[in-house]
Amino acid sequence: MSNELIEQAKEKFAAIMQEQLDRIEVMKQGAEDTDFSQLKPIIIGVCFGDGIGEIISKHARAALEHVLKDEVAAGKVEFRDIDGLTIENRAKHEKAIPDDVLAELKACHVILKGPTTTPQAGDEWPNIESANVAMRRYLDLFANVRPVKIPQEGVDWCFFRENTEGAYVLGSKGFDVSEDLSVDFKVITEQGAERIVRMAFEYAKNNGIDKVTVVTKSNVVKTTDGRFSRVAFRIAKEYPGINLDEWYIDIMTAKLIDESRRREFKVMVMPNLYGDILTDEAAQLQGGVGTAGSANIGSQWSMFEAIHGSAPRMVKEGRAQFADPCSMVRASAMLLRHIGYPERGEKIEMALEMCGQFEKKMKITGRDTGVTGEAYTEYVLSWVDNPDLKAKWEEEVDKIKK
Ligand code: IPM
Ligand code: MG
Numbered sequence: 001m002s003n004e005l006i007e008q009a010k011e012k013f014a015a016i017m018q019e020q021l022d023r024i025e026v027m028k029q030g031a032e033d034t035d036f037s038q039l040k041p042i043i044i045g046v047c048f049g050d051g052i053g054e055i056i057s058k059h060a061r062a063a064l065e066h067v068l069k070d071e072v073a074a075g076k077v078e079f080r081d082i083d084g085l086t087i088e089n090r091a092k093h094e095k096a097i098p099d100d101v102l103a104e105l106k107a108c109h110v111i112l113k114g115p116t117t118t119p120q121a122g123d124e125w126p127n128i129e130s131a132n133v134a135m136r137r138y139l140d141l142f143a144n145v146r147p148v149k150i151p152q153e154g155v156d157w158c159f160f161r162e163n164t165e166g167a168y169v170l171g172s173k174g175f176d177v178s179e180d181l182s183v184d185f186k187v188i189t190e191q192g193a194e195r196i197v198r199m200a201f202e203y204a205k206n207n208g209i210d211k212v213t214v215v216t217k218s219n220v221v222k223t224t225d226g227r228f229s230r231v232a233f234r235i236a237k238e239y240p241g242i243n244l245d246e247w248y249i250d251i252m253t254a255k256l257i258d259e260s261r262r263r264e265f266k267v268m269v270m271p272n273l274y275g276d277i278l279t280d281e282a283a284q285l286q287g288g289v290g291t292a293g294s295a296n297i298g299s300q301w302s303m304f305e306a307i308h309g310s311a312p313r314m315v316k317e318g319r320a321q322f323a324d325p326c327s328m329v330r331a332s333a334m335l336l337r338h339i340g341y342p343e344r345g346e347k348i349e350m351a352l353e354m355c356g357q358f359e360k361k362m363k364i365t366g367r368d369t370g371v372t373g374e375a376y377t378e379y380v381l382s383w384v385d386n387p388d389l390k391a392k393w394e395e396e397v398d399k400i401k402k
Contacts, residue, residue: 002178009177016173020187027191031140031299034109036340041078044335045108049131050086051310052323053114059377060112060328066381067336067344080108087117087310091125096134105139110339111303112332115310129172132305136163141296141303142192143199144275145334148282148292151357152400154263157282160200161275163296165192166224168272188224188271193231199297200269201239212236214246215270215278228271249274256281283307287356290323290366293330295338302338304331314366324364325373326352329380350393351383358396359383 036042046061048054061079071077083089084101092098097105105111116132119125135141144161167186174184197214204212214232216225229246236244247255249270255261256278270278283292289308296303306327314320330352336345355362355376362379364370371379383389 005178009175009183012175016170016185020189024189024191026140027189027195033299034301036109036338039109041076042110042339043078043080043108044339045080045082045105045111047082047085047105047111047113047116049114049116049310050088051115051117051312051315052320053116053306053310054086055320056306056323056325056328056373057112057114059325059373060114060332063329063348063377063381063384064112064332064335067348067384068341080104082108082111085113085116085131087119087125090116090128090131091119094126094128096129096131097138102138105135106301108301110301110335111135112328112335113303113305114328115306115308117310117312133168133171135303136296137169139296139298139301139303140164141298141301143196143295143297144272144279145199145203145295145297146275146279146282146292146307147334148279148286150286151353151397153259155285156263157265158200158203158267159275159279159282160196160203160267160269161279162188162192162196162228162270162272163275164272165189166272166274168276186221186224186271188227190227190231193228194235197228197232197235197269200267201235201242204242204267205239209266210241211243211245211264211266212239213252213265213268214244215249215252215268215274216246217249217274218246219248225271232269249278253278253281256285279307288324289327290364291326291330291356293327293332293334295331295334297338302335304335304338306331319367321372321374322365322367322370323373324366325377326356326364326380329377347384347389348380350389351380351386354383354389354393354396355380358393 048057068077082104084098118130119127121127142164144163146159148157165187170185176182200212214229216229218225218229280289283289292307294305294307314323333345333348362371362376364376
């Protein structure tokens with residue numbers, strides 16, 4: 001009996017290893033980066049997702065359209081709505097991303113994506129893979145970049161979460177070897193680790209930051225995390241002005257709440273699951289997971305989203321219109337920076353800070369004790385259009401520094 005089970009497991013394992021070795025070959029070939037300055041039009045796909053996703057991505061789309069209206073009119077930018085990423089449609093096709101939706105996504109250059117429901121065992125949906133995780137893999141969006149700021153404390157973090165490997169890439173390919181034995185896989189490749197580490201170092205270099213922190217558990221998870229850490233130290237040698245230090249994920253989560261130390265961290269790079277956990281913690285410190293945006297960057301495509309989920313509970317309780325759109329609006333600011341409109345991205349970011357941290361004329365609470373997402377988006381856009389935005393924002397930042 002056990003021999004038979006082992007033989008079956010070996011077969012599955014062999015198929016998975018083959019897939020990974022093939023993926024390495026593709027990574028070795030490398031892909032050319034999209035040059036947005038050469039595209040006319042730049043096609044922005046908008047996936048509304050489900051739950052609160054449907055609502056808050058409409059607000060984010062409105063914000064993007066607002067700042068890009070001249071470009072749209074001049075045919076430099078085109079918006080395309082992609083409807084099929086709802087949980088109902090994914091469940092109907094029993095696919096994380098139905099084929100026609102994937103084709104539509106691939107026909108865009110850049111994607112703004114609302115939160116999508118990830119089915120789990122026991123709920124009403126077939127237990128299909130997460131649409132996020134699938135999109136990251138299908139479009140090879142290897143870098144998940146998540147900035148978090150607490151200006152009053154001088155905290156300015158940028159997390160580089162590896163997005164296509166780690167415990168995630170094979171999470172849905174694990175299997176039950178026997179009635180009692182379950183196995184999942186974690187994979188780190190030399191090429192996969194190198195490209196994310198390199199991106200973190202490039203970011204540090206371009207922003208005058210002299211320190212990168214690699215976060216692992218390489219003392220315990222010796223093979224995969226060990227490789228990730230080794231790659232980081234190898235790449236660090238190419239950046240003589242930048243120091244690399246290594247922290248283990250457990251103590252790192254503690255240090256993020258250590259107010260006397262946390263501002264020392266700047267750029268952090270880590271395998272997938274650690275990045276998932278650490279960035280929720282960091283976003284909470286910034287004001288809640290509803291305040292953070294997330295860039296998923298690959299060579300050919302990129303996708304911008306909130307860091308949180310679709311909040312089905314809010315929808316069930318009839319509170320969806322009060323959902324905080326800031327994460328998605330921030331994601332649209334990141335998208336603008338990425339496609340070559342950095343000053344407009346910066347404007348939206350300053351406006352978000354004016355509204356959320358400084359002026360605070362309106363409050364969003366997720367329920368009827370605060371304003372709706374629509375009203376809040378209008379509030380943010382009124383600051384975007386305010387000619388005094390930069391001066392006022394600088395004034396507020398100066399006050400904090402004193
Ligand atoms: C995130 C989310 C996703 C993840 C979920 C929705 C699959 O938590 O983007 O951090 O785990 O990556
Ligand atoms: Mg997460």
